[in-house]
Amino acid sequence: MxxxxxxxxxxxxxxxxxxxxxxxxxxxxxxxxxQILIEETLHAGIEEVGLVIRxxxxxxxxxxxxxxxxxxxxxxxxxxxxYGQAILSAKPFVGEDAFLHLVGDHIYVSRSDxxxxxxLVKVAEKEQCAVSAVQATRESLLPYFGVVGGNRIxxxxxxxxxxxxxxxxxxxxxxxxxxIPGLRTGHYLCFFGxxxxxxxxxxxxxxxxxxxxxxxxxxxxxxxxxxxxxxxxEKNDWRYDLGAKYGLMTAQMALALNGNDRDLVLTQMVELLxxxxxxA
Numbered sequence: 001m002x003x004x005x006x007x008x009x010x011x012x013x014x015x016x017x018x019x020x021x022x023x024x025x026x027x028x029x030x031x032x033x034x035q036i037l038i039e040e041t042l043h044a045g046i047e048e049v050g051l052v053i054r055x056x057x058x059x060x061x062x063x064x065x066x067x068x069x070x071x072x073x074x075x076x077x078x079x080x081x082x083y084g085q086a087i088l089s090a091k092p093f094v095g096e097d098a099f100l101h102l103v104g105d106h107i108y109v110s111r112s113d114x115x116x117x118x119x120l121v122k123v124a125e126k127e128q129c130a131v132s133a134v135q136a137t138r139e140s141l142l143p144y145f146g147v148v149g150g151n152r153i154x155x156x157x158x159x160x161x162x163x164x165x166x167x168x169x170x171x172x173x174x175x176x177x178x179x180i181p182g183l184r185t186g187h188y189l190c191f192f193g194x195x196x197x198x199x200x201x202x203x204x205x206x207x208x209x210x211x212x213x214x215x216x217x218x219x220x221x222x223x224x225x226x227x228x229x230x231x232x233x234e235k236n237d238w239r240y241d242l243g244a245k246y247g248l249m250t251a252q253m254a255l256a257l258n259g260n261d262r263d264l265v266l267t268q269m270v271e272l273l274x275x276x277x278x279x280a
Contacts, residue, residue: 001098001128003121003196006041007090009052010104011077016054018105018242020064023252026109026259031066032249033107033242044117046100050075050093052086059131081179084215087197088205098124098198100171106193107251109238109258116194116237123159124196129229132162132221133192136183136234145190146218148232149178160189162230167218191218192235200224 010019019034021032031039050073051061058074065072077089087101100121104110108116116133124131134148138162149164164177174188183189195217203222208215240251256265 001125001198002069003098003100003125004045004100005050005097006046006100006102006117007049007050007052007075007087007094008037008041008102008104009083009086010057011052011054011080012083012105013080014243015055015103015105015249016023016057018248020060021242021248023107023248023255024185024261026255028260032066034061034064034104035066035068036107036266037102037104038068038119041100041102042068042071043115044100044121046117048073048093050090050099051104052077052089054078081209082214083217084205084220085209085218086208087213087220088209089279090203091202094202096199098130098196101195101197103193105241105243107240107255108192108194108200108238108266109251109254110265111237116192116235116239120194120196120233120260123233123267125233127159127229127231129231130198130201130215130221130224131196131231131233132233133194133235134160134189135192135239136187137188138187138266139171139188141190142171142174142188146216146276147174147178148189148191150232152180152182153231155252158234160232160234162225162232164222165218165222167216189232189234192237193239195221198228200225200228211219 021033025031049071052075055076061070075090077086110116119131147166150160150162153159204220241247
């Protein structure tokens, strides 16, 4: 498995304009969210990036892609028919290759020198199988994520064999079907928003799309795990949902506090708080 393609989905409702927004990256450079996401994939050795978009969005995305525009392939999803259908629309682009998948409304911040995507791709290439990045997440957030059930692989602190995947389960259902031995009480392994998928996912999605109007990736991955080896990689890094309330601001602060301008930003924050106290 040699992963050289990535698929980023940005056609969903509320996603379309987020990649056009501008942030200051960890290196102190002003970049579009799209540029930051593309560079995340490039750090993992990706050479071609497929963007799943709504018709009419290509020109705006090309404009903010900067020097990376030559790597992009645009895949139109005419109607927002669900996450699974968005990935399925990239089938002609990925062909028979395994591929990296990122969601276009998240920013990923690594705690180490290796990027989140690079870590995931490295594990997938070593294990020669599909791997989903996951993060231990408290029970109250289950309505927002796909949740993985399985067992920790012997001798590993970060890898789990995947047995079951549920999309946004209730706490009761999660406790019954996807509780992981050894995790802190009240926590579950939830999707991080980043996967390496094998081409086997495509015929599974095709069958599901025939049966349902809107198909989740969780449902397809659950079927994939019954057919072939699927692993979950537990991440201790950070993900930030740009579409959440104050999402862009939170992501910007995370990038700044983990980048070259950390001291400057901390100084400005202290001054801002001090001024508020004086004003009070």
